[in-house]
Amino acid sequence: MNIKSLLLGSAAALAAVSGAQAADAIVAAQPEPMEYVRVCDAFGAGFFYIPGSETCLKIGGYVRFQTGFGRDLSGTSDWDSFTRAQLEIDARSDTELGTLRGFIGLRGDADNSSNRGVNVDQAFIELGGLKVGYFYNWWDDGLSGETDILASHTTQYNAIRYTYTAGAFYAGVAVDELEGVIHGTNRDNNVGIEGIIGGAFGPAKVALLGGYDTDQEEGAVRVIATAELGPGTLGLAAAWASGQNAYYDTSEWTVAAEYAVKVTDRFKITPGGQYFWNLDSTATGGFNGDRDGWRAGLTFDYQLATNLSTKVAVNYQDFDNQQEQWTGFVRLQRAF
Incomplete structure (x- = not known):
């Protein structure tokens, strides 16, 4: 009986000690779950989710080295080189009002003969079909080669734009702030208005564009x-301007054509030409006289490797009462 009691007592004591040790045991804290960057495929390749949010972000841009040539291109020199750095940040997310987008493009050109710095190339907000900010207007869209002149030299403005899209058809209207445009001395309003309609019809695409400069009281239509035709893409364009204005200022009438031939998957050749009627303008910006001109050229595009390309453009220009000249450039660009 004494032995039995002793055994029972020992077992109870061990159980008590074991229970106390279990209660007092130190348990290592579980690590906080890590949130890795997730791919966002809702808006195309290259987007990823910003950790902790439902906003998708894409970072891209390019580095470009280019040497251009032409008469007195840099002072008395007929050639000039520069290097460009372009950084683009694109943020998008879905909302109850549609896709919300914010875009920032930063650009810096490094040229030995000029100041070097970084400027805002574009910065805008988009919500559905509404776009507001500083961006390239519709006139900046031209043919694919480097021969045509189908817009004025300035195609970036602070603007408000709305575009309606239905399948392959689209239509839009924009109001531009034209501050800084050189045409005319009367710049009281600094307002320009654009309108566009376009669409795709099988292998063909057409876009009709108009712009009106309220200060100059002149407009242009393009x-x-x-x-897609045979081994390449045929491009045709025509433009008319009532007088020099913020949207087109080279001539009263012009027509242009090109044919982009895809020789291989990496190599494309684009011959093109353009004719201009009535190059002269009056002091008030209207066109008069009978001075015409034409230009023709070739553009070569070659994909050296993934995200590495080169472009060579050569153009010949002959305007009445001006010395004819050759212009062009050689470009190497690394995109990312």
């Missing part, structure tokens, strides 16, 4: 059409 049409561009492209079509």
